[in-house]
Structures are given as structure tokens and as C-alpha cells.
Amino acid sequence: MTARRIFAIARKEIVDSARDRRTLLVALLTAVAAGPIFLILIFNLIARQADSARELKLPAIGLSNAPALEAFLVRNQVTLSEAPADYEAKIRAGEINVVLVVDADFAKDVAEGRQGRVRLVSDRSRDRAQPSIRQAESLLRAYNRLWGGQRLLLRGISPAVGDPLAIEDFDLATPQQSGAIVLFLVAFYALLGSVMGGMAVSLDTTAGERERQSLEPLLMTPARPIELAVGKWIAVSVFNLLVVSVMLCGFYLTLAYAPLPAVGIPFLFSEREVGRFLTVLLPVALMIPAILLYVGTRARTYKEAQANVSVLMFVVSLAPVVQLFLQQREPPWLVLVPVSGQYTLLRQALRGEAIGVVQLGLSYVVPAVLIVLALGGVARLLSRESILSGK
């Protein structure tokens, strides 16, 4: 194995792939665009939800039956209005979040010592309506407590008698820990970038080489199969790291300079996080090209290779999603599992936590082993006779 020949192979593959302008541009543009587009969308979503919660608009029916409730809501800065007659249809269509209906007999019931009935009409399947629904509910409960407390006071009883539990909301999340969906997306796309960057190049240099009939003459040169494998791996890794770097720059620049709405998530993505991201992503960014090369070399045609690679992509993109939905504390050994481990560490970096050297070291172990195995596999496939047949 000579370094000079490996270098010559890597150089040729880099030049060759860099001239495939369209493929390269698509990969880079996707990487550049992903950060800004997703961050702006997500931040706007969060900002809108916060706004709709802050300024509750509450269309109501029969509010004149409960003037004290009306006064309470106005004092709490709720914008009240008369609900349209077809409010149910409008709620289903998503035009109105929630409607308050006060029973026609409210005043009479209350006067005669019965409970006054109010109804909150909403569609809980719609995410955007949730903050408004929650706020309307909590306002009604607050009014309920206030009223009940006043009645007890009139009878000389402390309101604490009917309200024995004092619930204090004490959120341990630092500001960076909120916005879980943002954390997820940033980590997820960074991971996906380290998988996508080398995809086209690795298939082109393996299955493509075979399909273009340039593999046989290449194998007749004194270049050893392992040199070809390592040289090609270096070339694909260069492209992969390029895409990852571009993507991280996109995140960084967007968060630093884009006019994102202030949503109360002092989101940490400074130079320090860019550096941490790179050190965390490095093993995957090097491992995936080796695996892609193996898949590409195994396949008889470019198409077959593409089909196999999409399975690989599916598995890789599934891991973080599963972790997101399991919502469990990750077991410590998870750091050993490629992709899942990286995802865990990335979120840790985003939360502003330091990443331990031991943890980082452990996350390198399995990728390193897989790189060696995959490249060995590529070399073994290249020295087989059957690589020539089955065009």
C-alpha cells in the first residue's frame, strides 16, 4: 500500500466528481438551504403560538348572561367578540381556535344556587389551537377559584379549606433546554447532511465506474484493491465533510444574522457549538462513505446501488425520530451506537452541555471498526472475478 498511489486515486476521484457540477450543486444547495429555511419556519411557528397564547381572542355567545365573568376576562386582557352563528364549522375549518358559550339559564341557575354552565368549544386535534384552548381553560378555572373563594370568605371560611393543594410551577429547564423541536431539527439535519453529502459521489465512483466500463482497465493496473478502496473513501469523505461544514455554516449564519423572531429561546449555536458539532459528526461523516462505497461496489448496477442506499438512508434517518418519540432517558451505552450516539451528543451540545472526552471517544469506536470492515470488504469485492461479470 503506497501513500502516493492512494493520493493519486483520491485526487482523481475528487477532480472527477467536482466536475459533476449538477450533482455537487444540488448537494451543496440542499445543505445551505436546509438551515435557514427550517430555522425560520420553526421560529415563526413558535413565535405565532406564543402570540396567540398571549393575546387570547375569545368569541363568545351569551356573555351578557354572566357580566361578572365578562368583566373578569376583560381584566385579563382577553379580546372578546360575538361568535358567529356558524362557529362550529369555523372551528373545524381552523378559522377560530376556541369559542365560549354561556348557558342561557346561567344567571337563573346561579341565583337559585345551582352551578352555572359554560361550554368551551374547540377542536383539540389542531396543534395551533392548543395554546388558546389551554389559556381559555386556565382562565375559566381561575375565575371559578376566585368566585368560590369569595363565597367561602363570606361564610367566614378560609379559601384554603376548599383549595388544600398549592401547586407551584417550578420549571428546571434552562432557557436552552426548551424548544425541543428546534433541537431535534438542527441535530437531525446535521446528521442527515453527514449522510447525504457523499451519496452521489460514492455511487458514481463504484457502481458508476462499473457501469461505465472503466473498472476492468483500472483493475489491470498495479493499484492494489485496498489502495483503490482507501483512495475512493478519502475522496468521498472530503465531499461529505464539505457538505456537513456548509450545512453547519448555514445554521450558524442564520442564527447569528437572520431576522428571527424573538421567541425566548436563547438558542446556543456559536462557534463553540459549530466546533462541537464537527467533532461529534466526524466519525459518522467518515463512516457513511465507507459503507456507501461497500454498498455501491456490491451492486451490479447504479440503479441497484441506489435502491440499497435508500434503505440505508431510511435506517439512519429513523434512529433520531425513534429517539424523539420514545422520550426516554437515553441509556449510557447508546453513545456507542453510530447515528443514535451522535444524535444524543449533538443534542447535548445544543443544550450547552460540555461533551466528555470519554463519551466522545466511545462514540468513535464503532464507526472506526465499521470503516475498517467496509473498506476491507470493498477491497475483497474488487479482487473477486465476479466483479467483472454481471454488467
Place this chain on the structure above:
Amino acid sequence: MIRVEGLTKAFGKKREVNAVSDVSFIAPDGEITGLLGPNGAGKTTLLRMLSTLVTPDSGTAKIGNLDILRDRFAVREHIGVLSDARGLYLRLTARENIRYYGALHGLSGAALDARVDALIETLGLTPLANRRTQGFSQGERMKVAIARALVHDPSTIMLDEPTNGLDIMSVRALRDQLRALRSAGRCLLFSSHVMQEVAALCDRIVILSAGKVIAHGTAQELLSWSGGATLEDAFVTLLGSGEGLAA
């Protein structure tokens, strides 16, 4: 010098397809040896074995003093092969294609440049040298593939159907180059299914049919063995039919 001794190769799950069976011949230096046979006679498999890509089931061959089984990579340093598959890198220029193979053969720097320039000159590729091979005609691509195979100045040169798809002018130019290599003392093995090609160029002829050597000698010897008046008659007599030999 190529010395082939009893090379045999069968394919298929039960080794039921005998591609090459018990082939022996000698191709001396300073001569062009023609490997003539109809399609499917085993020419490509034989050349793949000689270029160490395919391992024979039995028998062996020597390229110079090197054994194709024991000295696989050393053999590759001394042979230049224009194989059946001759794809170029279409996004690289002609010069870059040739240089890459030079680098794989361990050449570098001024020596590599000089060698590449010389080949470009000899093969008449000068006006094309710095263009990407994407838009090249079949003849132009063939020239680049030949230059690529010769970049390390191999002592043994094997060409699998090199005239396929070439026009008359390119074929003549190719013949001149092969003769020049012969004069320089190289050992050339030239496979073709076109009798006229082989007759026009080769000093010795090995006729393959169904994986077996059925005749082996100079054109003169083949004529006298078969008793035919022309080479064409001789081939037909030796093969038992003229099938597959037409251009």
C-alpha cells in the same frame, strides 16, 4: 514474451461452460501474435487470465519471467492491456485520463509529463489532449484508451479487438503504431474475430475455437497445413466453417 501453458477456465455453477480449455502457445518479443477466433471462442477470457484478473482453473502462463499466478501485481506492471471494457472518465480530459494511469503505475513528475506528451503526440491526440473525453468519437476514445494502456511503456501489450468500431483511417493509423511497437521489440498479442485484420498485421496466428487452440503458426505455415490457396480458405478449412469470421 508470453508463454501460455495449458490454461483452462470454466464458468457456471457446475463449471459446465468451458470458456478456455488447455490453451498453450508462445508469443515472442518483437512480433505481433494474432489471436483469431469467432465470437465466444474464449479470446476475452484468455486475455483476462493473462492480465491476472481471472484466475485459471489449471495451467499457467508467464509474462517474461513472471508467473501470472504467483506474481500477479508484478505482471501488471509489465503489461499494457486494451481490454474488452475500455471506458474512459468522461469528465476528465484526454491528458488527465492518461496521466491517471501513469500515476497508478507509479510514474510522477517530469517523467510522467514527458511520457504523456510523447504518447499524445504519437497517437495524434494533440488537438484533443485538453478536452474532456465526453464529446469524443469512438476512434478518439480508442486512442485515449490505447495511450492509457501504454503510458508505463510496457514490454508486453495485449489488445482485445482494438479495431472494433474504428473507421479505415483509424485502423491504418493503429496498425502503423502497433508495427512501430513491434520494431521497438515489444511483445504484442492482438485478438480479433476479423480475419483480414489478423492477416494484415500479425506475424503469428493462434486460431481459437470453442476455447481450444486449433492451429498455431505463421501465416505461411497455416497455408501449407490447410492446403488452401488463400488465408481465408485456410481459416475455413481449419475451423470447419467460415462462420463468425466475416468482418
